[in-house]
Amino acid sequence: MKVAFFVQGRDVTAKYVALATKRLEALEVDHAGTNVSAPGVTHVVASLFAREAPVGLDKDVQIVTLAWLQYVVSKQGHEPSELTAEMDWRRCKAMQRNGAPDGEGQVKSAGADFQAWVEMRLSGNTSTSADGRRIPSRYLQRCNAFVLRGKYLGLADFPPSEIPRHDAQPSKKRKRYDAHQGYACFKSGTIAVQPNLNEHLTNAFQPLVDYYEIFNDEEWRKVSFKRVIDLLRSLKFKVTSADQLRSYRGIGPKVFAMIDEALRTGYITRAKEVWKSDAAVSLRDLQRVHGIGATVARDLHKRGIRSVAELREHKELLNSVQLIGLEYLDDIEQRIPRAETGAIGKFVEDTARALWPSKALAVETCGSYRRGKSSSGDVDVILTTPDQAGCPPLADLIAELHARKFIAADLTQPKDQLPVNRQGQVARKQTYMGICKLPGYKVHRRLDVKFYPREQFPFALLYFTGNDHFNRSMRNFAKRKGWSMSDEGIFSAQRQRSERIAKASRPVDTHFRTEKDVFDWLGFPYKHPTERNCYDVTFA
DNA sequence: TGGCGGTACTG
DNA sequence: CAGTACC
DNA sequence: GCCA
Numbered sequence: 005m006k007v008a009f010f011v012q013g014r015d016v017t018a019k020y021v022a023l024a025t026k027r028l029e030a031l032e033v034d035h036a037g038t039n040v041s042a043p044g045v046t047h048v049v050a051s052l053f054a055r056e057a058p059v060g061l062d063k064d065v066q067i068v069t070l071a072w073l074q075y076v077v078s079k080q081g082h083e084p085s086e087l088t089a090e091m092d093w094r095r096c097k098a099m100q101r102n103g104a105p106d107g108e109g110q111v112k113s114a115g116a117d118f119q120a121w122v123e124m125r126l127s128g129n130t131s132t133s134a135d136g137r138r139i140p141s142r143y144l145q146r147c148n149a150f151v152l153r154g155k156y157l158g159l160a161d162f163p164p165s166e167i168p169r170h171d172a173q174p175s176k177k178r179k180r181y182d183a184h185q186g187y188a189c190f191k192s193g194t195i196a197v198q199p200n201l202n203e204h205l206t207n208a209f210q211p212l213v214d215y216y217e218i219f220n221d222e223e224w225r226k227v228s229f230k231r232v233i234d235l236l237r238s239l240k241f242k243v244t245s246a247d248q249l250r251s252y253r254g255i256g257p258k259v260f261a262m263i264d265e266a267l268r269t270g271y272i273t274r275a276k277e278v279w280k281s282d283a284a285v286s287l288r289d290l291q292r293v294h295g296i297g298a299t300v301a302r303d304l305h306k307r308g309i310r311s312v313a314e315l316r317e318h319k320e321l322l323n324s325v326q327l328i329g330l331e332y333l334d335d336i337e338q339r340i341p342r343a344e345t346g347a348i349g350k351f352v353e354d355t356a357r358a359l360w361p362s363k364a365l366a367v368e369t370c371g372s373y374r375r376g377k378s379s380s381g382d383v384d385v386i387l388t389t390p391d392q393a394g395c396p397p398l399a400d401l402i403a404e405l406h407a408r409k410f411i412a413a414d415l416t417q418p419k420d421q422l423p424v425n426r427q428g429q430v431a432r433k434q435t436y437m438g439i440c441k442l443p444g445y446k447v448h449r450r451l452d453v454k455f456y457p458r459e460q461f462p463f464a465l466l467y468f469t470g471n472d473h474f475n476r477s478m479r480n481f482a483k484r485k486g487w488s489m490s491d492e493g494i495f496s497a498q499r500q501r502s503e504r505i506a507k508a509s510r511p512v513d514t515h516f517r518t519e520k521d522v523f524d525w526l527g528f529p530y531k532h533p534t535e536r537n538c539y540d541v542t543f544a
Numbered sequence: 545t546g547g548c549g550g551t552a553c554t555g
Numbered sequence: 556c557a558g559t560a561c562c
Numbered sequence: 563g564c565c566a
Contacts, residue, residue: 228563470562479549
């Protein structure tokens with residue numbers, strides 16, 4: 005078990021760092037604590053422990069605090085107000101009465117009961133604080149639920165009294181929550197920011213990935229290098245010697261030598277060599293455009309187009325998708341701050357709820373956002389309804405988003421002629437890709453929206469949350485056992501191209517209600533969304 | 545030496 | 556169908 | 563590229 009924690013501030017912070025360290029040492033846990041000094045926040049940490057730290061739990065845990073996130077965000081030059089939008093103040097408010105953090109955008113103080121509770125968790129007790137003080141039972145329950153919900157169940161949106169039991173029947177009184185019966189547990193309340201401790205190495209490898217990305221003939225070499233980067237990024241220590249990585253899956257003789265070279269000299273010769281070619285540079289530049297891949301770039305290059313700048317003078321060579329990609333290139337390339345990703349997801353959600361007021365909808369922003377990243381490349385939203393019969397047409401939602409001037413351009417045409425059943429509902433997944441912009445914002449963003457029938461939703465969440473290595477890994481795991489897994493479900497593998505693949509041993513007739521159902525059914529250890537920022541999933 | 549994820553949209 | 560894209 |  006490894007624990008990494010990041011805290012920032014003074015006052016309360018130092019105290020909890022000491023407590024956490026003590027506790028971790030008592031558990032003989034391999035831990036690494038980082039204390040970050042940045043102005044602005046002092047008293048946040050206590051609430052962060054409640055929010056993020058499953059202290060004293062015997063699982064493989066990662067303690068990550070929003071304070072660290074705040075530090076990262078401030079380093080990137082964003083306003084603190086953006087950060088406060090990240091925090092789920094509804095949950096803080098629930099604790100406000102008890103002296104917990106104030107919800108008006110600034111955490112002011114942690115109440116005595118709350119601090120006592122944190123200390124209790126840190127000391128491993130369950131009902132009394134470290135100094136023997138008894139914590140009021142109502143408050144105890146509330147705090148415990150707070151942590152458990154945030155970390156393991158993620159039922160963040162439900163006040164404690166409204167946490168649905170797994171066997172609960174849909175309540176007629178709380179219609180709005182109907183859709184979340186069984187689905188809300190996918191909400192991820194955790195923000196995990198793991199700093200890349202091995203930037204010195206990932207930076208050295210990135211040019212190799214970029215290089216192989218621009219051709220389509222060495223896909224697997226590219227994938228291998230990509231895995232190496234994600235492996236390095238996932239490490240909780242800074243690599244100082246290639247020998248530290250000798251036993252890791254994905255590090256072979258070639259990569260080992262490259263890591264060794266990068267550590268000694270600061271760069272990889274091979275990575276420098278490949279980019280000496282002007283053609284490679286041109287091809288990479290052209291492929292910045294959405295819709296231009298290896299083949300099209302090569303074709304354009306043959307026609308004498310060497311850069312995006314030159315491409316802008318020859319738009320007649322592009323199809324409609326590429327034209328949009330070119331038009332919004334500068335915007336799309338920019339990273340999206342986490343707060344904006346959330347706001348875009350909320351805009352889609354609000355629009356959907358306004359459009360189908362009688363429908364109970366589950367809406368989830370996935371992708372790197374759901375994996376807890378502090379910025380994203382695009383926004384991925386998926387929806388479902390508890391309706392067994394199917395979903396309303398996604399095209400209607402897209403039309404409404406157009407009407408609200410939220411969507412600026414379509415990269416795919418929303419199908420309005422999908423096969424519908426007698427109720428006029430669509431019983432298969434519907435997908436959309438486009439460009440959007442929030443009212444009052446300057447930069448356009450890539451938006452993906454998908455609408456899934458509810459029985460596919462757990463699989464859709466898994467797929468749309470990623471990351472790509474995680475998906476490939478999990479699907480590979482399923483395949484070896486004789487199943488084929490996708491965003492629509494799990495099926496008996498039709499083709500068996502390899503002897504490694506076992507014959508499916510049981511029919512797939514289970515009803516999967518949650519992501520965890522899928523993990524359990526596969527015999528695959530459950531991973532919280534924030535634990536899916538991985539390069540590979542190992543299984544015993 | 546063969547395998548490396550599964551799917552959707554465009555043209 | 557090939558190419559590109561999504562995680 | 564790595565791995566079984």
